[in-house]
Amino acid sequence: MNKANLMEQIIQQTQMRWAEVLEATFIHIQLVFFSMLMAVILGVLLGILITRVPSLVPLVLGGTGIMQTIPSLAVLGFLIPVFGIGVKTGIAALFLYSLLPIVRNTYAGIKDVDSATIEAAKGMGMTSKQILFKVELPLSVPIMMAGVRTAAVINVGNATLAAFIGAGGLGDFIFLGITRGIDGLIFLGAIPAAMLAIILEFVFNKLERWSTPEGLK
Template sequence: MTEFFAAHGSDLIYKTGEHLYISLAAILLGIIVAVPLGIALSRVPKFADRFISLVGVLQTIPSLAILAFFIPFLGVGKLPAIIALFFYSLLPILRNTYVGVRDVDKGIVEAGKGMGMNTWQSIIKMEFPLALPVIMAGIRLSTVYLIGWATLAAFIGGGGLGDFIFDGLNLYRPDLILAGTIPATILAVIADRLLAVLETKMTPKGLRESYKTAA
């Protein structure tokens, strides 16, 4: 173990940073696109079901195929890896945002309108906060998935912990495979826990209390 860190310690730190960069860039793009889109789709439920089903088709395409698809357009490296992972992040966030906002108690929404709130104010002050636990569940799921899938970025020269895994497979070195697998797993667990804490902090206090009572 000591010999491994002496030989690969600096590379491990660098590759972990690359892995985080690729994963977080993809998930942030997913949030920026999918959350507003999910809120907008909640206004047109008949179209939303068809659209979300179409996006779901993306999840059935093998991740390596998606990565390879972008090579002719974007070349190799981190950018095509981030774009490919971004497509994989969309469905859980989009679906959870749509369902979360759609299922907000209509009585609360009507009460807000009765107080003079317009649609935008209703979304920002009531619907989004009340739907936040469901939205965050989608973000957490996407984040965990993407941190695992980001190992495939090495396939197109994107770097990250996947480099260790691919080198280990090519050289028949289990230690290199573990050097890529274990940190990626740890990153996924830490990210999930941090997002759980963030979800708790962002959820309105009254809603948190109701969840505790229900539990």
């Protein structure tokens, strides 16, 4: 198929299915949002935990790292007996895939805080809890945000696979296009997903810059 025919097919499919594309995009955003929300909460907590309990570092980072090595479709398959077919399984799989960069960057960000800064805080009489919330976490935010950004952008792409277990989203068009041999349908799902990833990359880049202290920029 030449470029002219492909573009014509994309335009035709868009005109026919624009309402479905909007609905699928909304579902796609929901899949990414809820999985990321859970991953940020647990990932940050685990990252903080392993800075306090170093013996857990190999277990936590190793466990979340193993998740990244398992093919996405296999993870979806493993979760179907637990959550069934549908949105819950898609969110659970995306959540598991999001943990590693968030946990790793939270841990790295806190560990990279200058020891002299920590000692100064202790000298001022701060408790461990105060040091965590008033010194370590604020200074770690840029690195933590980089982990969240990485997880979010990857999740947008992985969320297209949720269509294989009936979770919906933009992957429905890709799957339908592959099964019917219609390239226009494939692009109808791929283009909005790519645009979402680019928008998230831009937003998180801005947030990283905004959250970085002036002296560290």
